[in-house]
Amino acid sequence: MMPRAVNVDLQTDATLQVDISDALSERDKVKFTVHTKSTLPNFKQNEFSVVRQHEEFIWLHDSFVENEEYAGYIIPPAPPRPDFDASREKLQKLGEGEGSMTKEEFTKMKQELEAEYLAIFKKTVAMHEVFLCRVAAHPVLRKDLNFHVFLEYNQDLSVRGKNKREKMEDFFKNVVKSADGVLVAGVKDVDDFFEHEKTFLLEYHNRVKDASAKSDRMIRSHKSAADDINRIASTLYTLGTQDSTDVCKFFLKVSELFEKTRKIEARVAADEDLKLADLLKYYLRESQAAKDLLYRRGRALVDYENANKALDKARAKNKDVLQAETSQQVCCQKFEKISESAKQELIDFKTRRVAAFRKNLVELAELELKHAKGNLQLLQSCLGVLKGDT
Amino acid sequence: MAAEMEPPPLGNAGETDFRELEDGEDLFVSTVTTLEYPEPSSPEPASLPAEDISINSNGPKQKDVSFDDDPEDLFAEATEEVSLDSPEREPILSDGPSPAITPVTPTTMLTPRMDLGAADMFERSLDEIEEDNNGDTFDIHIAVSDPEKVGDGMNAYMGYKVTTKTSMTIFNKNETTVRRRFSDFLGLHSKLASKYLHIGYIVPPAPEKSIVGMTKVKVGKEDLSSAEFVEKRRSALERYLMRTVKHPVLLKDPDVIMFLESSELPRAVSTQALSGAGILRMVNKAADAVNKMTIKMNESDAWFEEKHQQFENLDLQLRKLHASVESLVCHRKELSVNTASFAKSAAMLGNSEDHTALSRALSQLAEVEEKIDRLHQDQAYADFYLFSELLGDYVRLITAVKSVFDQRMKTWSKWQDTQLLLQKKRESEAKLQFANKPDKLQQAKDEIKEVRSTLEGKVEQGEKDFELISKTIRKEVSRFEKERVKDFKAVIIKYLESLVQTQQQLIKYWEAFLPEAKAIA
Numbered sequence: 010m011m012p013r014a015v016n017v018d019l020q021t022d023a024t025l026q027v028d029i030s031d032a033l034s035e036r037d038k039v040k041f042t043v044h045t046k047s048t049l050p051n052f053k054q055n056e057f058s059v060v061r062q063h064e065e066f067i068w069l070h071d072s073f074v075e076n077e078e079y080a081g082y083i084i085p086p087a088p089p090r091p092d093f094d095a096s097r098e099k100l101q102k103l104g105e106g107e108g109s110m111t112k113e114e115f116t117k118m119k120q121e122l123e124a125e126y127l128a129i130f131k132k133t134v135a136m137h138e139v140f141l142c143r144v145a146a147h148p149v150l151r152k153d154l155n156f157h158v159f160l161e162y163n164q165d166l167s168v169r170g171k172n173k174r175e176k177m178e179d180f181f182k183n184v185v186k187s188a189d190g191v192l193v194a195g196v197k198d199v200d201d202f203f204e205h206e207k208t209f210l211l212e213y214h215n216r217v218k219d220a221s222a223k224s225d226r227m228i229r230s231h232k233s234a235a236d237d238i239n240r241i242a243s244t245l246y247t248l249g250t251q252d253s254t255d256v257c258k259f260f261l262k263v264s265e266l267f268e269k270t271r272k273i274e275a276r277v278a279a280d281e282d283l284k285l286a287d288l289l290k291y292y293l294r295e296s297q298a299a300k301d302l303l304y305r306r307g308r309a310l311v312d313y314e315n316a317n318k319a320l321d322k323a324r325a326k327n328k329d330v331l332q333a334e335t336s337q338q339v340c341c342q343k344f345e346k347i348s349e350s351a352k353q354e355l356i357d358f359k360t361r362r363v364a365a366f367r368k369n370l371v372e373l374a375e376l377e378l379k380h381a382k383g384n385l386q387l388l389q390s391c392l393g394v395l396k397g398d399t
Numbered sequence: 400m401a402a403e404m405e406p407p408p409l410g411n412a413g414e415t416d417f418r419e420l421e422d423g424e425d426l427f428v429s430t431v432t433t434l435e436y437p438e439p440s441s442p443e444p445a446s447l448p449a450e451d452i453s454i455n456s457n458g459p460k461q462k463d464v465s466f467d468d469d470p471e472d473l474f475a476e477a478t479e480e481v482s483l484d485s486p487e488r489e490p491i492l493s494d495g496p497s498p499a500i501t502p503v504t505p506t507t508m509l510t511p512r513m514d515l516g517a518a519d520m521f522e523r524s525l526d527e528i529e530e531d532n533n534g535d536t537f538d539i540h541i542a543v544s545d546p547e548k549v550g551d552g553m554n555a556y557m558g559y560k561v562t563t564k565t566s567m568t569i570f571n572k573n574e575t576t577v578r579r580r581f582s583d584f585l586g587l588h589s590k591l592a593s594k595y596l597h598i599g600y601i602v603p604p605a606p607e608k609s610i611v612g613m614t615k616v617k618v619g620k621e622d623l624s625s626a627e628f629v630e631k632r633r634s635a636l637e638r639y640l641m642r643t644v645k646h647p648v649l650l651k652d653p654d655v656i657m658f659l660e661s662s663e664l665p666r667a668v669s670t671q672a673l674s675g676a677g678i679l680r681m682v683n684k685a686a687d688a689v690n691k692m693t694i695k696m697n698e699s700d701a702w703f704e705e706k707h708q709q710f711e712n713l714d715l716q717l718r719k720l721h722a723s724v725e726s727l728v729c730h731r732k733e734l735s736v737n738t739a740s741f742a743k744s745a746a747m748l749g750n751s752e753d754h755t756a757l758s759r760a761l762s763q764l765a766e767v768e769e770k771i772d773r774l775h776q777d778q779a780y781a782d783f784y785l786f787s788e789l790l791g792d793y794v795r796l797i798t799a800v801k802s803v804f805d806q807r808m809k810t811w812s813k814w815q816d817t818q819l820l821l822q823k824k825r826e827s828e829a830k831l832q833f834a835n836k837p838d839k840l841q842q843a844k845d846e847i848k849e850v851r852s853t854l855e856g857k858v859e860q861g862e863k864d865f866e867l868i869s870k871t872i873r874k875e876v877s878r879f880e881k882e883r884v885k886d887f888k889a890v891i892i893k894y895l896e897s898l899v900q901t902q903q904q905l906i907k908y909w910e911a912f913l914p915e916a917k918a919i920a
Binding site: 205209212213216217219220223224226227229230231233234237238240241244245247248251252253254255256259260263266270359362363366367370371373374375377378381382384385388389391392395396 | 709716719720724726727730731734737744745747751753754757761880887888892895896898899906909910912913917919
């Protein structure tokens with residue numbers, strides 16, 4: 010089996026290219042414009058666009074998960090719900106506190122919060138896009154009918170969100186699944202490859218979860234420190250304008266310096282968020298999807314083994330043998346089908362993961378270097394001026 | 400306002416608030432007689448300063464120092480003082496009363512008073528003491544080190560080693576080491592404040608007490624926070640002593656010299672918060688605050704008005720800045736902790752990664768983050784000791800400056816009160832002239848005349864004190880501003896240099912990591 014060279018970019022195949030060309034934030038909804046370019050005969054046109062909302066992405070994802078045919082594939086993880094609550098709250102608080110700060114402070118803070126809002130917006134667009142691209146790149150999933158409807162049908166899909174009852178059903182399904190998963194995982198696999206993958210994924214998933222949480226905390230502290238530098242810069246500016254002695258020049262220059270360095274610090278935090286935190290979050294979700302695949306295979310294995318036992322029993326009793334035979338065959342086929350595709354999927358997962366980490370770690374290091382050099386240059390030039398003055 | 404001098408009205412002698420003036424006089428009555436000083440008259444309610452002075456009584460009095468009345472001196476050294484550490488000091492040192500410093504245009508405030516001729520020869524002003532260092536340049540370095548816990552339980556205390564290295568001749572030796580405890584420092588400050596604050600000198604404030612911090616140390620909690628507390632205090636004590644000796648007058652104060660040199664120091668009990676003296680201190684502070692509100696001074700000197708406002712603004716902004724920097728220190732420490740935590744997590748992730756090259760790269764990432772964590776720690780340390788502590792020191796110093804301005808107000812108020820009293824006595828005297836009681840008249844007239852003339856003397860003194868304190872404050876403020884400019888410039892540069900270092904290290908670390916990341920295949 011040749012490992013498919015799945016490019017991280019997921020945009021190479023000309024037969025089907027999907028992207029999100031536009032997005033609109035409306036109160037508590039985000040409307041994504043899904044744009045498709047395809048040479049495939051299934052579609053009426055070669056290029057077309059539709060507007061979709063988050064719920065419709067979830068619907069598509071869930072339809073994959075529930076489709077038995079796809080049991081042997083890693084289902085691309087669903088994008089997380091767009092969450093502007095925190096950002097909106099901050100903007101509201103700012104509006105309420107407008108009277109208590111100077112005009113400059115208010116404008117500055119407003120700009121920052123708007124930038125933050127924009128960043129969250131861009132992120133959610135990216136995550137929805139990645140989901141679609143993963144599907145489009147998958148040799149089997151890309152042919153899915155629901156996927157084509159999603160891409161082409163230019164009316165509302167009328168996908169209502171799950172009502173309370175359905176949500177409760179989901180909840181119980183998950184509980185059962187987890188319990189079952191533990192049972193299934195306990196069954197030792199004959200196949201070394203899958204046994205190794207099972208152990209590996211379990212540990213890996215937990216560690217990615219931990220790393221993701223810790224990286225988030227680290228980045229938050231970084232942002233707080235940048236905010237402090239912002240306030241320091243403002244106060245230094247006031248001091249500089251008030252002071253009648255020599256040192257006022259110092260205050261003004263340093264205030265200017267800190268304005269610039271704190272923008273860089275904020276960028277550092279933002280880049281770390283994009284290249285590190287988001288990477289970890291994504292592989293947290295993907296490794297869960299891989300675990301789900303292993304679970305499905307494990308389930309099929311257990312079913313197969315049970316069917317074998319049932320067959321033996323039937324043969325011994327000479328009762329319902331045919332039925333048992335068919336049942337066993339079905340289970341066997343199902344298991345073998347899943348195993349075959351699962352192996353390839355897991356190999357691809359590793360390839361994708363390694364490529365993604367490589368790309369992001371390289372970009373992270375390059376950006377950190379760029380920002381540190383920028384900071385250094387600003388600091389040194391300011392020091393030069395100040396030292397020359399004394 | 401001193402310029403608005405009326406002929407002294409008649410009045411009776413009375414007891415107004417001579418308290419502080421009296422204390423100051425006690426100290427400065429030297430062997431040389433001065434013609435101006437009224438004798439210390441009535442007993443005062445014992446105030447804290449008086450108490451402290453009595454504790455200090457074994458120390459040598461200030462070397463022939465007294466207030467000088469020489470009008471030439473008044474503004475000669477007003478502002479353009481040469482800085483203490485500059486070598487140009489040498490040629491300026493002279494025995495005469497007017498050093499060769501460019502005079503600042505004096506304000507219209509004072510009309511030159513008639514001087515007293517002969518007295519000049521023997522009296523040297525505090526101004527001259529400042530200039531004349533017996534030929535010394537300012538060369539002194541004080542280090543506070545080796546904090547050691549002495550004793551056990553709640554009576555335990557921290558002892559510090561104080562090492563003074565100097566070539567100045569006012570000290571006995573070139574290098575002296577003594578052991579002092581925190582209350583000794585507070586005691587020193589208390590003495591200096593009582594001697595110098597009310598005549599307008601900005602006495603650097605001592606580091607603050609901390610009941611929480613000290614209790615932890617006493618109880619023997621050997622953790623990071625109590626070690627940090629001790630280090631913070633040690634550093635603050637060192638800065639306090641250096642600031643004190645940088646003041647040309649305070650440097651020569653016998654209490655300061657004794658503090659630095661003598662091996663045993665009488666224990667300063669009156670510094671304890673809950674002692675009788677402590678409570679008295681609090682009461683006095685409250686009384687002062689009330690008085691401040693009731694004194695409405697006619698400020699005729701725009702300089703003081705302006706400076707007062709400037710210091711108010713500076714105070715406000717420095718406090719704000721201090722708060723922001725403290726927040727930065729806190730967040731950087733947090734960042735350091737979180738980075739270390741992430742580093743460990745990344746290492747674990749690298750361990751479980753089964754692709755060899757990626758695993759190695761993740762371990763490298765963990766190492767980089769660990770180094771960066773230490774970098775953040777160092778930077779937080781610099782943030783604190785360079786920037787934050789300086790700001791804290793200056794917030795306290797400005798409180799001292801403001802109190803000196805308040806003292807001036809008090810001096811003015813005292814003078815005005817005395818004048819009022821004199822006025823009343825004159826009126827009574829005038830009334831007596833026209834009274835019709837011949838037998839008692841002469842006796843009464845004589846009495847009143849005596850009281851009135853004493854009062855006249857006091858009014859004159861009050862005016863002089865006011866002029867003197869105003870002059871001193873101008874000088875002090877100028878010196879303070881110079882120091883402030885120097886301090887801030889130096890600290891800002893040092894702080895920026897620490898930031899430069901951090902960035903340089905960051906570049907090194909990420910440059911080392913980049914090829915590792917690229918090597919993932």
